[in-house]
Structures are given as structure tokens and as C-alpha cells.
Amino acid sequence: MSDFEGLTALVTGGGSGIGRATAELLAERGARVAVLDLDPSGVAGPLLGHRADVTDDDSVRRAVAAAVADLGGLDVLVNNAGVGAQGTVEDNEDAEWHRVLDVNVVGMVRTARAVLPHLRRSSHAAIVNTCSVAATAGLPQRALYSATKGAVYSLTLAMAADHVREGIRVNCVNPGTADTPWVGRLLDAADDPAAERAALEARQPTGRLVGADEVAGAIAYLASPLSGATTGTSLAVDGGMQGLRLRPVGR
Numbered sequence: 001m002s003d004f005e006g007l008t009a010l011v012t013g014g015g016s017g018i019g020r021a022t023a024e025l026l027a028e029r030g031a032r033v034a035v036l037d038l039d040p041s042g043v044a045g046p047l048l049g050h051r052a053d054v055t056d057d058d059s060v061r062r063a064v065a066a067a068v069a070d071l072g073g074l075d076v077l078v079n080n081a082g083v084g085a086q087g088t089v090e091d092n093e094d095a096e097w098h099r100v101l102d103v104n105v106v107g108m109v110r111t112a113r114a115v116l117p118h119l120r121r122s123s124h125a126a127i128v129n130t131c132s133v134a135a136t137a138g139l140p141q142r143a144l145y146s147a148t149k150g151a152v153y154s155l156t157l158a159m160a161a162d163h164v165r166e167g168i169r170v171n172c173v174n175p176g177t178a179d180t181p182w183v184g185r186l187l188d189a190a191d192d193p194a195a196e197r198a199a200l201e202a203r204q205p206t207g208r209l210v211g212a213d214e215v216a217g218a219i220a221y222l223a224s225p226l227s228g229a230t231t232g233t234s235l236a237v238d239g240g241m242q243g244l245r246l247r248p249v250g251r
Helices: 017-028 056-071 092-117 143-166 181-189 195-204 212-223
Strands: 010-012 032-037 050-053 077-079 124-130 170-177 232-235
Touching: 010 017, 010 056, 010 092, 017 032, 017 077, 017 212, 050 056, 056 092, 056 232, 077 092, 077 212, 092 143, 124 143, 124 212, 124 232, 143 170, 170 212, 181 195, 212 232
Parallel strands: 010 032, 010 077, 032 050, 077 124, 124 170, 170 232
Antiparallel strands: none
16 A cells, blocks of 8 residues: 655654554554654664754754754654653642643644744645543543643644644544553563453453454554545444443354
8 A cells, every 4th residue: 555655744752652552553554653752773774863852942943843844845744752640639749740741742742833934835744643542531540640741631632723724634542541551661660561461351342452453453543645635533442441341242
């Protein structure tokens, strides 16, 4: 498939996990792709790596300028950089709330703000924000993380409304629990990693974690010219976690 032939894309948090899978898929489908990451040292092959800290506006602007210069323009932004958080509202101090909101929400704002002048010059401009099922389903021990992803969901709708008449589409993808390095670290830290993985898998109707490549496929769809009539939409890639209510087996 070559629906991205001749297009350019920028993926934040593209050094690993969903971001890396997305960057590689876009490149496979014909795009020239640059990755922004705190540690882009592992980025290789057709991907161009640039160091950026999404909590630092100057860092973002410098990295975006360098990436756009390398690519010769910009058509697609995948706003993927983010961090996780655990606990109820009692479990994280103010500083942690500010840190995670700064990365997961304001980081997307900084990146979008830096790329919008370039997207306005594109004949196919698209932004895809990585949101989460945590934005639309109440999950235990995820108060802070859920709050940031709820903000990303609302931000996506507002951005779509603001920029649709400029020819810029804005959508988000809502993964369920994905088999990524962050989830892997959570599992490693659990008292019983195998039991914790089994509990996370059982929470999803498909009975397994979501693959990073599956989320990448959804992002590619939303970013592709093939979805040119799609904006202001959230696409769930959650194994049915949000929408399905299955009866227990045997009933």
C-alpha cells in the first residue's frame, strides 16, 4: 500500500512503542518520516531522528524546524508523546499532576502550535492525537492519567473545529491497554507480573492486550488521504473494552 507516497510525517514519542510502530508503518506506506523523542538514538533506517522535550517549547520548535527542513515540508503530525501515571486522586502530589499534564496535554499543544504553519501549506494536512480508552471509561487507579487523556479527547474536538476550514483534519485514536514498554515496566514492578498481565488481558473482551502495530494501523488510517472526510473523530482500538458488555462464559 502506498497511500502516503509523496507525503511527509512527524511522529512524537517515536523512539519506541506505539510511536515507533507508527513511524515505521508510515514509512513502509511511502511517507518520509521524522521522529521526535527524548532519546532518538535508536532511530535508524528510513526514519530521521531528532531530540525533543515536549515540555520545553524552545526544544519543540527547534526540533520541528529541523525535521521540516529535512523533510522539505510537513503533511502529517502524529501527536503521540506521553507518560503514564497510576493511583487515585489521593496518590499523586501536585507536582506529579503538573508533570503528567505538561507532557500529555500541553506537550501536544506545543507540538501542534509549532507545526500548524507548515500544515497550512499542505494539500493534505492531518493531525492524529494518541488518546486512550481511559478518556471514556472509568478505570481504577488511573485518575491522573485518565484526566490527561480526557483533556486530549476534548482538545482533539476543539482543534478539529478550529482548523477544519484551513484544510487540516484532526482526529484521535483511543487504544485499550497496549503491549508497550510502559505497560511492560508496570508488569515487571507488580508483585505477581503473570497474574497482573492476566488481569489486564481479561479486562479486554478479546482476552489479550492491544498490539502497538494495531494502534499504528488505526493512526495510519486517520492520517491517510483515504480518510479525507474524517475529522473530529475518536477511533477505538481497545479490543471492545469501551463498547462491549459480554456475559460471563457459560451464561
